[in-house]
Amino acid sequence: MTTSDAILSRLMALHPKVIDLSLDRMHRLLAALGHPERRIPPVIHIAGTNGKGSTQAMIRAGLQAGGARVHAYTSPHLAWFHERIRLAGDLIPEADLAATLRDCEDANDGQPITFFEITTAAAFLAFSRSAADYTLLEVGLGGRLDATNVIDAPHLTVITPVSIDHTQYLGETLPLIAAEKAGIIKPRVPVIIGPQQDDALRVIEARAMGLSAPILAHGQHWTVQPERDGIVFQDDHGLWDLPRPALIGPHQIQNAGTALAALRALGAAEAQARAAMTDTHWPARMQRLTRGPLVDLAQGAELWLDGGHNPAGGQAIAATLQGLPDRPTHLVCGMLNTKDVAGYLRPLAAHAASLTAVDIPGEPNTLPARDTADAARACGMEARTAPDAAAAIADILTRAPHARILICGSLYLAGRILRENG
Structure with missing residues (x-):
């Protein structure tokens, strides 16, 4: 067992008997750590039911192709916990992971906290200690009360397709679930909206308009469609004629469109968009x-x-x-x-x-x-x-x-x- 495995096992024991979705424990721990979430590179915050990980991976590939150093946080991991935290493009080294986990364990001082909350705090701490140009944050569950939603002013928010899932926490209907996902939208911060069912789109757009957040929505401000052996992405800035995504399946074309809209909002060039299609690797997705x-x-x-x-x-x-x-x-x-x-x-x-x-x-x-x-x-x-x-x-x-x-x-x-x- 590695040092980080031993610490992670101890952190599991801090899990509250009843999970109440709340940001109170996160705010308490982050304050004890000196608010590392305020010292991380500009954040691109991604919520949604399906496609979050694939979309994040494509954005990361595109940004890195332009020379940017990119932190990334995702969950759950597949084979090893280190997959959840990337520092400037690379999986977090064991020594860094163990150190940040130990610091979070000490700062928490034995108080009840969920495993996801304390490991998210560890990610923020690791990101604050390593230089990068962007931070990609994937929501764990929902959005409004997710442990990642402690960033007051992200650079960009992204909402991938919303559907029915986790109803015991997020609500039984699509509008209720969409409202939870839309909780990551912040005042005057642009939001990329991936393909949505009408009931979900209405809720997300209403939240964005209420916060004066500029909207860049699929079907209104950008489109993506297959064409021959490639795809065509188009928005108000023009057209990108690109290869098909390396990730397999027609749903990945929609995820690609969402990632491309985010890259366009971040000022990416067409070469970066092309790399987002060809250089993305994301395991266990077909x-x-x-x-x-x-x-x-x-x-x-x-x-x-x-x-x-x-x-x-x-x-x-x-x-x-x-x-x-x-x-x-x-x-x-x-x-x-x-x-x-x-x-x-x-x-x-x-x-x-x-x-x-x-x-x-x-x-x-x-x-x-x-x-x-x-x-x-x-x-x-x-x-x-x-x-x-x-x-x-x-x-x-x-x-x-x-x-x-x-x-x-x-x-x-x-x-x-x-x-x-x-």
Whole structure:
């Protein structure tokens, strides 16, 4: 166990018995740390239900192509906690991570605080100690009361598509959820609005107009569309004719448009926009696995990995599968018991030859594999269970040796797969 792992385990024990979404604990800890959030480079704050990570990764690639040094904060991590914090483009070194975690632990002095809150404070502390030109902050949950929402005057805010998720915290309806996401909008700070359903867009625009925040909305101020083998982005400043995003799937074209609108607002040149399309790497987003023990096991089959876990994520995967070369697709699926399982699986039913359900190893909130299989059958899918992903792959190969196998359903399962597959 590394030093940071030991500290992270201790921080887990500080978690309140009941989570109340609030910024009070963050404000208390940041004050004890001397307000590092006030000393970080200009912030681009990103909220939304789907596409936050991909959009952030494209913005980062574009800014770095122009020579900018970029801090980035994202969650959750997949294989290693260090993935959450990038200092000037690179994953935070172990020594820096351990030092900032230890400083936050000391400043918190044993008081109740959520794991996300204290690790977000650690990210701010690390960012304040390292020079950069921009800070990219991805919201963890919601927006209004998210631990990242302690930045009074960001340079730019971005809201990716909003859909139904985390209803126990954010509300049961799309307008309520959109209102929480729109909580990151700040007075007179421009907001990039990605593609939205009408009910969500009305709420977001109303919040922006109430704060005199300039609006740059999809379909009104900018558009993006596929054209031949590329995409075309257009706004009031002109047109960019660009390659398709390196990230696979039609939904990534919409994410690319949101990232390009942000880059345009930041004064990026077309060469940076091009790099945002070609140089972005973001694991577990329709990622083709090409090496490792699981790939060796799969032999002649294609092996893919995706961490989408809500109905919009299921729709995005279905659209991606529809655009891939024709090949029988078999799913290996593990999900959390807090998710809309039927809503996620329903769009996939028409594209899957079978589903093999697994538990997510080491995850207390895993949905039992038999329940995932039952939900799949209710959606009209052929379904069975397996003890783990390797066993599921081996079983699929006995029935379909040249299949496309997609491991999906949860970022936590995706992270486990990435660790086990090297």
